[in-house]
Amino acid sequence: MPTKTIGDFLIQELHAHGVRHVFGVPGDYALWFYRQLDGSKLKVINTCDEQGAGFAADAYARIRGLGVVCITYCVGGLKVANTTAQAFAEKSPVVIISGAPGVKERTRNPLLHHKVRDFHVQSKVFEQLTVASAVIDNAQTACREIRRVIAAALCQKRPVYIELPRDMLATRVTATHASTKTPEPPPVAMLQEAAAETTKMINAARRPVIIAGVELHRFGLQDELLQLVDKSNIPVATTPLGKSVISERHPRYLGVYAGGMGRAQVRRFVESSDCLILLGTFMSDINLGVFTAHLEQSRTIYATSEKTSIRYHIYEHVTLSDLMHTLVTAGLRRRRAPAFPSPTAPTAFRPVSGRPVTVKRLFQRLNTFLEDDTVVVADVGDAMFAALDMTIHGRTEFLSPAYYTSLGFAVPASIGVQLANRKLRPLVLVGDGAFQMTGMELSTAVRFGLSPIVVVLNNRGYGTERPMLDGSFNDIQQWRYSLIPELIGAGHGFEVRTEDELEAAIQASGTYADSLCVLDVHLDPNDTSPALRRLTEVLGKRVRVKK
Amino acid sequence: MPTKTIGDFLIQELHAHGVRHVFGVPGDYALWFYRQLDGSKLKVINTCDEQGAGFAADAYARIRGLGVVCITYCVGGLKVANTTAQAFAEKSPVVIISGAPGVKERTRNPLLHHKVRDFHVQSKVFEQLTVASAVIDNAQTACREIRRVIAAALCQKRPVYIELPRDMLATRVTATHASTKTPEPPPVAMLQEAAAETTKMINAARRPVIIAGVELHRFGLQDELLQLVDKSNIPVATTPLGKSVISERHPRYLGVYAGGMGRAQVRRFVESSDCLILLGTFMSDINLGVFTAHLEQSRTIYATSEKTSIRYHIYEHVTLSDLMHTLVTAGLRRRRAPAFPSPTAPTAFRPVSGRPVTVKRLFQRLNTFLEDDTVVVADVGDAMFAALDMTIHGRTEFLSPAYYTSLGFAVPASIGVQLANRKLRPLVLVGDGAFQMTGMELSTAVRFGLSPIVVVLNNRGYGTERPMLDGSFNDIQQWRYSLIPELIGAGHGFEVRTEDELEAAIQASGTYADSLCVLDVHLDPNDTSPALRRLTEVLGKRVRVKK
Numbered sequence A, B: 001m002p003t004k005t006i007g008d009f010l011i012q013e014l015h016a017h018g019v020r021h022v023f024g025v026p027g028d029y030a031l032w033f034y035r036q037l038d039g040s041k042l043k044v045i046n047t048c049d050e051q052g053a054g055f056a057a058d059a060y061a062r063i064r065g066l067g068v069v070c071i072t073y074c075v076g077g078l079k080v081a082n083t084t085a086q087a088f089a090e091k092s093p094v095v096i097i098s099g100a101p102g103v104k105e106r107t108r109n110p111l112l113h114h115k116v117r118d119f120h121v122q123s124k125v126f127e128q129l130t131v132a133s134a135v136i137d138n139a140q141t142a143c144r145e146i147r148r149v150i151a152a153a154l155c156q157k158r159p160v161y162i163e164l165p166r167d168m169l170a171t172r173v174t175a176t177h178a179s180t181k182t183p184e185p186p187p188v189a190m191l192q193e194a195a196a197e198t199t200k201m202i203n204a205a206r207r208p209v210i211i212a213g214v215e216l217h218r219f220g221l222q223d224e225l226l227q228l229v230d231k232s233n234i235p236v237a238t239t240p241l242g243k244s245v246i247s248e249r250h251p252r253y254l255g256v257y258a259g260g261m262g263r264a265q266v267r268r269f270v271e272s273s274d275c276l277i278l279l280g281t282f283m284s285d286i287n288l289g290v291f292t293a294h295l296e297q298s299r300t301i302y303a304t305s306e307k308t309s310i311r312y313h314i315y316e317h318v319t320l321s322d323l324m325h326t327l328v329t330a331g332l333r334r335r336r337a338p339a340f341p342s343p344t345a346p347t348a349f350r351p352v353s354g355r356p357v358t359v360k361r362l363f364q365r366l367n368t369f370l371e372d373d374t375v376v377v378a379d380v381g382d383a384m385f386a387a388l389d390m391t392i393h394g395r396t397e398f399l400s401p402a403y404y405t406s407l408g409f410a411v412p413a414s415i416g417v418q419l420a421n422r423k424l425r426p427l428v429l430v431g432d433g434a435f436q437m438t439g440m441e442l443s444t445a446v447r448f449g450l451s452p453i454v455v456v457l458n459n460r461g462y463g464t465e466r467p468m469l470d471g472s473f474n475d476i477q478q479w480r481y482s483l484i485p486e487l488i489g490a491g492h493g494f495e496v497r498t499e500d501e502l503e504a505a506i507q508a509s510g511t512y513a514d515s516l517c518v519l520d521v522h523l524d525p526n527d528t529s530p531a532l533r534r535l536t537e538v539l540g541k542r543v544r545v546k547k
Helices: A006-016 A028-038 A050-064 A077-089 A121-127 A142-156 A188-204 A222-232 A264-271 A320-329 A359-369 A382-387 A410-420 A432-447 A481-488 A499-511 A530-543 B006-016 B028-038 B050-064 B077-089 B121-129 B142-156 B188-204 B222-232 B264-271 B320-329 B359-369 B382-387 B410-420 B432-447 B481-488 B499-511 B530-543
Strands: A003-005 A021-024 A043-046 A067-071 A094-100 A132-135 A160-165 A172-174 A208-212 A236-238 A253-256 A275-279 A300-303 A308-310 A313-315 A374-378 A425-431 A453-458 A492-496 A517-522 B003-005 B021-024 B043-046 B067-071 B094-100 B132-135 B160-165 B172-174 B208-212 B236-238 B253-256 B275-279 B300-303 B308-310 B313-315 B374-378 B425-431 B453-458 B492-496 B517-522
Touching (some): A003 A006, A006 A160, A021 A050, A021 A410, A028 A043, A043 A432, A050 A067, A050 A077, A050 A094, A050 A410, A050 A432, A077 A121, A077 B077, A094 A142, A121 A132, A121 A160, A142 A172, A188 A275, A188 A300, A188 A308, A188 A320, A208 A222, A208 A264, A222 A320, A236 A264, A275 A320, A300 A320, A308 A320, A382 A425, A382 A453, A382 A530, A410 A425, A410 A432, A432 A481, A432 B432, A481 A492, A481 A517, A481 B481, A499 A517, B003 B006, B006 B028, B006 B160, B006 B172, B021 B050, B021 B410, B028 B043, B028 B067, B028 B094, B043 B432, B050 B067, B050 B077, B050 B094, B050 B410, B050 B432, B067 B077, B077 B094, B077 B121, B094 B142, B121 B132, B121 B160, B132 B142, B142 B160, B142 B172, B188 B275, B188 B300, B188 B313, B188 B320, B208 B222, B208 B264, B236 B264, B253 B264, B300 B320, B308 B320, B359 B382, B359 B425, B359 B453, B359 B499, B374 B410, B382 B425, B382 B530, B410 B425, B410 B432, B425 B432, B432 B453, B432 B481, B481 B492, B481 B517, B492 B499, B499 B517
Parallel strands (some): A021 A067, A067 A094, A132 A160, A208 A275, A236 A253, A275 A300, A374 A425, A425 A453, A492 A517, B021 B043, B067 B094, B132 B160, B208 B236, B208 B275, B236 B253, B275 B300, B425 B453, B492 B517
Antiparallel strands (some): A003 A172, A300 A308, A308 A313, B003 B172, B300 B308
């Protein structure tokens, strides 16, 4: 067998799993790997800051199934601790590759630059944030270790960590065919029992409903969901994190269920169902409308990537994937198309000249702007809450960190999204607070010829916090966001205060199809979406403490 | 004794140790502590991103002796992992205060937003990056724990971590007088032996030299250094990280010693000395000019905050502080004022109209601009290397992360510096690559009325990496940095390409004494300072691997 360098082997493995772009910032410990990447089939996407690379890779992974960050030791790696935590929390398979001091350089623990306490600090930090990690310090095991770690990312849909001491990169290795362990299937009898019980429970129900979660997307089960729905005519809702796992124009699509945060009709329909089928749903606070959801366990089937629960008992080894595959072939009865409160179709927007823009009217207009090639990337805050009511055309064309909720995701994420699928144009919805964290990554977008439309919800601060507890700490400095294209050398900026200005800016953004467009939309600081108003009321009660 | 809330107790303790500002970004788990801060004697400084808060607090700690970051759980905390690592590596006492889910909310491990794997992830990460940490989940021990952790920061000059579950904040506690442990002094006989040996060795030497390191500053020993130098007439050099622990206009000041990276005369003088007195010096790669330094151990006395080594033997418990206090009273003989190559005084700059600015000429001009109230804050890269040859007027008026070398430090650090001492005006030296990481924190500077002069060394990329290994990965998007004041709403911007433009911009910056000034200084991408040229040659050899 021909030998190749460890660096080239790693690149080849990533390419074989569909990776075409690597996000990061170079640094001396990673420099030679950057040179190897530069001569490879993978394209390097330099971001302004490592944080941007982390978020971009996370979004890329959500679209393509695997994302890669490559950064230097500690000063780069520790900057992506938070983005890696988000990928862990929301099941996004990202490979973190960190350059590192050479194995030989580490002898006697010298004070090399970028070292914290000792040479283990970074790998120990990433043990907390990943499902597998490897320090590639041994040529004998290098190929096996790289394959083991990448396989873990693909299997568990969570981030992994590979540390590359710089003196190992050029070491030649022979790639042997490693046996990658696939998870053990459940015992046949167990699966049969679970499938029979599930089928019986669903068939006996008068008004079952599916709540489709994000794991359906992560584990590639969206076709199965569609088959299940089409076969049985059971209506389907999603959660905030799972929004768009099914096209929101599907005739059986009910809307986003999120307890007291979602639309009232969806809530009533779901909570009064006599059979709740939860498929790959995260039972998190925000997904459940900050625990305002009432899902009666005695009527629930709940399958996740780890196990299936029916009412009060558990099938430990029956996964979401196992259950989905049996359900699409099982004897589920076909129902009559059920009556349910369909999502209201986008209504035409007639701008009133001179009228100040409100959150509600802004989203009404944006909703009519969505096309089949639009991917909505919503940052945390009212951008996300308001976006829950938008009607997404395709599958997985809504991205938002609705569980981990790290501010500053959307702009860098849009870079990952558009590189992962060049047919998509991102519509980025971002609050001004979140924008000030990572928004300058638009520089990266224009550098690589991308064309997001960025709507900055400019309400002069952390709008989601004001209803909980307000103070000057929720204010931020006012920026002229529309100047950013001029600053970074490409794109078009718009100042929007009134409905006619909004209309003009949106139409222009449609026309400038290949350019960055930045809309600075001025909003009243106290104007919020109805969803946020309901949510923050609940959150506010929770954080209130007596002095 | 009167009771107070845990939040107020923490605020009172920080105030008692000289803290007046807290840097951070609010989030719901930290919101009520923000409210408590708002009504206290500590001023909240909201940064754009948590990373900026981390760097600002580090710089604040370097000036005032203690700095504080306050952020929310995980999405905030993990964003300051890198800045905390830098504070650890370079001995800067920063208190990280993280809001967190309430103790009662954690029962049964629910999927609360911002949670990663479980509720211990963040504290485990910070165990790697701090010298002490506490989760304040028990009212009985809260006061003791807070005092223990803050004492560790002050004693070891390194970061510490305090996690505040939000339901504990308002709990009332009685502050008891805790006995804070002070470190055990060394046995008297041991200290006497070490002092006697040191004194004898120095007195016997023909041409001793002091290399003053950054620990002299961190442990408050700069007056002792001055006494020692004035008493003995021994000349003193510093290291890159220790630059400005003594005024660089002191008659016994030799210059920065950094092996092959520093000035050749300083190197020759130091390396030919028959008695090297290393006081609180980090023996790190960059401090030692990437191991090009030749300091002969058989002629060396080396005291650190942990121990003292003389030639090849060690006094385990004799610290830098112990040794300094005995040396200033010991019988060191007074020498004649020695002859040595003094640093060259700043030479007058006569701009040549139309001549493109070079790094060398830029720093020549900046050097004449320094005043007694100027603090130079240099980012990593050529900004730092070129700045090593500047002549700093006061003590500790040069800040740069010369060991850990995390890009993006300088702009947010300047905020911490100026708030820590309002008499200082920061001169920020920052490469364009570093600026694109954190430079928008200038927004925070103008929000709080600060007035840094920011010189962007615009050489279109990662200039320090080009001589090591170049490729398009070292390029960055060109920004119009001089537009930033307009974007963020205050300050003055200047485009500088020629010497006359440089002269005009610098004079204007002096005039606009209370405003932010941003100088976009266009440089040839291949133009570097002589110090960097020497360094990268050495580094390039080290990272070069054969394919």
